[in-house]
């Protein structure tokens with residue numbers, strides 16, 4: 516690329532947010548010269564590895580008020596944004612470009628091909644058709660505001676060069692270097708920390724149970740309470756209830772250096788009292804009196820192998836031989852078992868970082884900086900993150916689309 520070229524719109528970051536913004540902008544205003552610069556050798560790298568290679572594009576939740584409930588950070592700002600572009604619009608957007616989506620039982624939406632390349636190729640083809648120039652292997656190094664917009668310093672093919680652009684969109688994801696550029700421009704960055712991870716829990720009650728799942732548990736960690744399925748892994752715990760807990764508790768766990776007590780109610784909606792009542796009736800039931808507690812579970816929702824380990828403190832005793840104190844201890848173990856988080860593991864299907872550009876400094880109708888006219892943000896560069904299930908891509912589509920509208924306006 517030759518030096519000192521002038522552009523109407525430069526988009527830094529060839530991820531989903533950057534592509535969506537660029538395409539919207541170029542389709543609305545074909546006169547504009549639009550450039551995407553991407554530091555990696557290919558665009559849309561995360562799309563290609565997302566959702567285990569299937570790309571969980573969005574979530575079939577079409578009510579903005581309900582949808583924002585899936586965002587530990589960004590819910591207030593996204594509420595209005597989702598009234599303008601929401602999962603239904605994402606679905607239509609892709610279908611209009613020949614990419615069909617399907618909805619799974621848990622409302623996650625994937626390309627009907629089950630192949631993330633379908634999404635990446637759909638975006639690349641739409642960008643090409645809209646006349647957008649894409650420059651890979653090119654990193655933004657510095658930004659300077661001037662009277663005509665922004666002067667950018669970039670490095671591509673081992674060379675430093677400059678570009679001038681009227682408008683600049685930063686869609687660089689969680690890239691730490693860009694965050695320091697944003698700070699240098701006067702914006703605040705909320706400290707980035709990981710979200711969506713599994714818990715390392717070393718505990719003999721879980722030993723040898725990797726693969727066992729419980730459909731409905733309640734987890735309590737500090738001030739955070741989450742509910743859903745849990746999966747025992749080789750290293751501890753995973754599954755929806757754990758991932759939700761890691762997302763809502765991302766900052767708390769970071770501050771605690773990923774070491775924290777964790778209370779597990781393996782019986783979901785049961786309380787200590789309701790569980791104790793069932794344990795009492797189990798003991799009083801004559802047919803049960805001579806049956807071993809370990810092999811005769813009182814609750815069908817707990818798999819037998821887990822039941823055996825949770826009742827390990829009772830030994831070989833029969834139901835009829837349990838004391839009141841033992842029944843209470845068992846009710847406690849089942850509804851408020853004490854475990855300890857000793858670290859975080861990787862959830863391979865999805866991973867995001869919370870933190871980023873402070874949301875109060877951005878106008879969510881246009882995604883324009885409130886501090887620097889002509890500067891825009893979209894996607895994970897912002898202090899927004901969602902639970903697993905397609906919510907993170909949805910915020911990239913929505914904020915990208917809104918930015919694209921504003922970028923298309925003539926300057």
Ligand SMILES: Cc1cc2nc3c(=O)[nH]c(=O)nc-3n(C[C@H](O)[C@H](O)[C@H](O)COP(=O)(O)OP(=O)(O)OC[C@H]3O[C@@H](n4cnc5c(N)ncnc54)[C@H](O)[C@@H]3O)c2cc1C
Nearest residue numbers: 528530531532554565566571655688865894895905907908
């Ligand atoms: C393994 C994995 C699986 C995931 N699966 C899902 C899923 O199934 N569903 C879901 O909703 N979310 C998923 N996510 C989260 C989702 O990928 C992100 O939320 C989303 O990609 C954010 O989009 P973005 O465009 O803001 O940022 P990114 O996708 O991170 O794109 C930013 C781009 O900017 C480029 N860049 C950074 N700095 C510079 C620079 N200085 N100059 C030039 N270019 C730069 C980067 O190379 C990158 O290509 C997953 C994440 C991971 C890691």
